[in-house]
Amino acid sequence: MADESKVGLKELEVSNNGFEVIHTKSDLFYDLYERKSELQHQTHYCPGCGHGVAHKLIAEALQELGLQDKTVFVSPVGCSVFAYYYFDVGNVQVAHGRAPASATAIKRACPDKIVISYQGDGDLAAIGTAEIVHAANRGEKISVFFVNNGIYGMTGGQMAPTTLVGEKSTTSPWGRRPANEGFPLHMSELLATLEAPVYIERVALSDNKNIMKARRAIKKALEIQRDGAGFTFVEILSPCPTIWGKDPVEARRWVLDRMVPVFPLNVFRDRKPEMPVNNAPPQRPVPDVLEITPKEGGYEGGVASHAHRFKNFTIKVAGFGGQGVLLLGQLLTEMGMREGLEVSWLPSYGPEMRSGSAHCHVCLSKNRIGSPLISHPNVLVAMNEISLRKFASQVGPGGLILYNRDALPADFEAPPKVRVICIPASEMADKLGSTKTTNIVLMGALLEETECLSPGTAMGVIEDKVKKVELLETNRKALAAGRHFIDEHAHLEALSQPDGYAE
Amino acid sequence: MRQLCKGNVAVVKGAILAGCRAYYGYPITPASEIAESAALYIPQVGGTFLQAESEVAAINMVYGAAAAGVRVMTASSGPGLSLMQEGMSYLAGAELPCVVVDVVRGGPGLGNIAPEQSDYFAMVKGGGHGNYRNIVLAPASVQEMADLTVLAFELADKYRNPAVVLADGFTGQMMEPLDLEYREIVAPEKLWAVKGTPETRANLISSIYLEPDQLEEHQRRLEAKYIRAHVEARHEVYQTEDAEILLVGYGIVSRVLRSTVEVARKQGLKAGLLRPITLWPFPTEALVEAASRVQKILVVELSNGQMVEDVRLAVNGKVPVEFYGRVGGNVPSVEELHAQVLERAAALV
């Protein structure tokens, strides 16, 4: 506003009703607006613009509270995009509507500082609706000053979400029609439905009395923030004489006569926050959190010795989700790592899991691993019939299928030169007291049959993962049962394969 | 100690090692474990994790944290990255360092959650508005998910620019051994940040330059910075010394290509591999050098052909550059790529 921006001057003005008014410029504003390219002694706002008044009230409150050195002012996109020309505080200019999001992160980076999000109605109530609602709902300890002038100023007079019913704008040329554009959004009321906010008030820059109220509201919001109490929001009904096509005095009156009836002035929220106490997570040294240092009593690095009679060995585990398919793969991979091999584990992921089936690929290799995706596994561990049918054909000649049943489905034909071992692992696990160890029974069989990894390493890994003593015992038995099954049955069966094929 | 770790988790472990203490993000498959492990780990080392209301909010939170001088990151996949593009343009314009991870899935639209490399254009060419660049790093293993995240933080700070870790669904989801070494990070002092202190009171973070001359000057400065950043180009070569056909691929594809080179060589075909590690800056010089000795280049991507354009620009017609791509989440097998190499090599003689 031109009349308030004669910088460095104390200006005398005789107001309408004959009183002398002294305008002073807050020290919180820069002496000279050097970030502007010209007219550095005055603001860029139009005469009579509410932004100028709102700036002045905020600056004075910050100054009175001694907060200048602690404040970060977040400027929006809108006519106040250049707020940083004026406020002699730390300034961050952000994207249209996103000030509450950016302010959130600034406040969390600097929790004892004052963070102000200053926004227009297009910025806050249209494009940035999600950001303001969620910042308020999280109870971010910031102060939001929401300048509601019912119009898009900066872009030249398009309809705002707060434009009054019937008001014309360049994008509502016949007046705002609720049937087409909806009704004006009441942001203060809307935010007051939320739990977290501490203070919400609507004020108007319509006349001296209301401006004094606005001054108090702004100061109060900043005090609440200073005291760390929570989210504060002041909606400021504000004149935009230029777009409204009114002179400054008419525009102020219009705020009172037309806007206030639609946007009633009120304190919508003023209460001590009732935030449950946050249990901050325990703090731990970085190497512990990142598992760089070994867990107490756990694996301490080093290589478990085992003779690997392969260059590459690949295993596909498949079954229902919940059968421990992915876990079995992970355990084998971890074992490979501990035995000094190059290893990779790749799961099926996403919606497929929800439909109930899961599979994963395990590569064990003496060399750097290429694709973690296996087209032809050496071993398929099929934990259910669907997986057997789906993946058996992928197993290459010389490969092995471990099938979690005592017999193959009658109509199933194993691929050529592939051995199939049927092992009723689920039943065996059940007898041991936990169907959950089906995967460990199968692991025992796999290790005994192929000798790809050592059962000793398996127990080491299992001991690290299973903490409960009884459960650990069941796992130990499951592993042994799987191995025993192979010793008892499988070798004989394998030797009696029709084509005589056996490794 | 060597630990078995998921690629997505390794990203967060690397980030914490790099001194990242702020994470703002929104879940999406196949990147969600990044948010999940950030939620688990970062608060335990005194940092901030917040699940934002959207990727739009997340990237603007990243903007706020970066403005306050914090090492900050976010991660997402295709659709989420699309939403972040405006924010990334602002970050680049305001010269704010941050790390953004894209665990690429199939597109366009909702596509699917399987791996693709179809966000190359969006990340490398700058998917947002205006003249800007992202630094883009392409990990091919779980170890690199951590290591390149560390590097991304360093480069982001060095150049005051967003750095992208461009991975894919497989690299995010797979587990491999991870070796991490803890060292105390001395975070660089950011004198330009806005922290609500007397020393930083005069600072301004902004991307708006109203006067054409001012904006031009700003962009010239950015350009000069981007030119300086070319020294950061990184790549890896395998068996290129005597190669007749050069295979070029990044990320997960480079692993399959490496195996393909081995298979091809066993059968007497002299194939070599060049894997760009930085996609921007692109390892142009290395590529030109390698290309000078081969008769043909075959670029393989999980896309319809995106990086291949940069390869063609680099070699500038000196050797034929052919392309083979799989999309939709299909990752070619070694046999498939070997067949491609054989076919194309046959045409040489």
Ligand SMILES: Cc1ncc(C[n+]2csc(CCOP(=O)(O)OP(=O)(O)O)c2C)c(N)n1
């Ligand atoms: C993403 C995006 N969309 C549109 C714009 C254009 N734009 C700039 S300011 C503005 C509206 C500003 O209105 P308001 O928030 O009410 O502030 P005022 O100018 O009235 O103070 C719009 C639409 C933009 N900068 N960015």
Ligand code: SF4
């Ligand atoms: S257009 Fe309206 S809001 Fe913008 S500066 Fe002018 S009076 Fe103020």
